[in-house]
Amino acid sequence: MKMAAIGIAAGLIAVGKPAVRPPASLGPPVVVCMDRPAEPTMLYRAQLEASEILSLVSVSVDWGSGRACREPDAIHIHLNSQTSESMMPGALAFCRPGSNTDIQILYDRVRATVAPDMEVHLLAYVLAHELTHMIEGETRHSETGVMKAHWTAHDYLAMSSGGLGFAAEDVQLVQRGMAIRLANRQTQSGKNIRALVDPSRDN
Ligand SMILES: [Zn+2]
Numbered sequence: 001m002k003m004a005a006i007g008i009a010a011g012l013i014a015v016g017k018p019a020v021r022p023p024a025s026l027g028p029p030v031v032v033c034m035d036r037p038a039e040p041t042m043l044y045r046a047q048l049e050a051s052e053i054l055s056l057v058s059v060s061v062d063w064g065s066g067r068a069c070r071e072p073d074a075i076h077i078h079l080n081s082q083t084s085e086s087m088m089p090g091a092l093a094f095c096r097p098g099s100n101t102d103i104q105i106l107y108d109r110v111r112a113t114v115a116p117d118m119e120v121h122l123l124a125y126v127l128a129h130e131l132t133h134m135i136e137g138e139t140r141h142s143e144t145g146v147m148k149a150h151w152t153a154h155d156y157l158a159m160s161s162g163g164l165g166f167a168a169e170d171v172q173l174v175q176r177g178m179a180i181r182l183a184n185r186q187t188q189s190g191k192n193i194r195a196l197v198d199p200s201r202d203n
Contacts, residue, residue, distance in 0.1 A: 004139040005091035006129050007150050026178035028185075029062035030054075032131065033069035034077040042120055049124035049162070053146060054131065057166050057174040061131070072188060073181055075134050076102040077127070083108050092122075095130045098137045103130040114156065121159045125151075132170065135177040142167035 034043065051061045064074060080087075083106045088094060092110050095103040105126060114122050128146055133139065141149035145167045148155065158164040166174070 004097060004130075004133045004141075005088055005094040006126060007090040007092060025060065026058045026175060027182045029060040030131070030135065030181070031062045031064040031068045031071055031074040032077060033064050033074055035079045042123070045120045046123040046127060049121065050127040050131070052162065053124060053128040053164075057132075057171055059131075059135065059174060059178065073185060075131065077105060077130070078102055079105050079107040081108050093126045093130050095133050097133045097139055103134065105130070118156060118160060122156070125159050125164065132166075132174060135181070136170070136173040137177050137180065138173060142170055145170065 034047075036043070047061075047063050051063075054061055062068060068074060069076070087106070091106060092113065093103065093105045105123070107123075110123050110126055111119050125146060132147055141147055145165050147167060147170045151159075155164055
C-alpha cells in the first residue's frame with residue numbers, strides 16, 4: 001500500500017493555477033474523528049479552517065464523535081506529539097489512501113515548522129491535505145495548491161490569508177472520490193437492510 005506524506009520544501013515556487021470551484025455539494029458530510037490535543041481551542045480553530053478549505057471543493061466535514069465515529073467510512077485522525085527523528089524525516093503527516101488505516105498528524109513537527117501565529121493555519125491545511133488524499137483515494141500530489149507535496153514560503157503566505165486553493169485536477173478527483181464514497185455507503189446501507197429483513201443472508 002502506498003503512503004502519502006506532506007512535507008516542507010526550502011525553495012520558493014509561485015502558486016500557479018487558480019482554484020476551480022465545482023458547482024454543487026458533493027453529498028453527505030465526511031465524518032472525521034480526531035484525538036483531542038492538549039490545546040483543544042487551537043484544534044477547534046484548525047478544524048473550522050479545514051472545513052472552509054474543503055468547502056472550496058464542495059466537501060462538508062462532520063467533526064464527529066461517539067456513534068458517528070463507528071461508521072465504516074468515518075476517517076480517524078491521530079495526533080502524534082512525540083515524533084522520533086527517524087519517522088519519515090521532513091514529513092508533517094501521512095496516511096494510506098484506499099485503506100482503512102487512519103491519518104497520522106505529526107503534531108509536534110507541525111508546531112515546530114512555523115511561527116506560533118501560523119500554527120493553526122498550517123494544521124488546518126495539513127488536515128485538509130490528508131483528508132483530500134483519503135477522499136481522492138490517491139497518493140498523488142499536484143503542482144500547486146493544497147495538494148502540493150512540499151509547501152514553500154509562498155504557500156505559507158497564502159495559507160495565512162486563506163488563499164491557497166486546489167488545482168483543477170484535484171477538484172475533479174475529489175468529485176470522483178466523493179461519488180465512490182456515496183456509492184459505497186449506499187451499497188453498505190443496502191446490505192444492512194437485507195440483513196435486517198433476512199438475518200440468515202450472507203452479507
Ligand atoms: Zn500528500
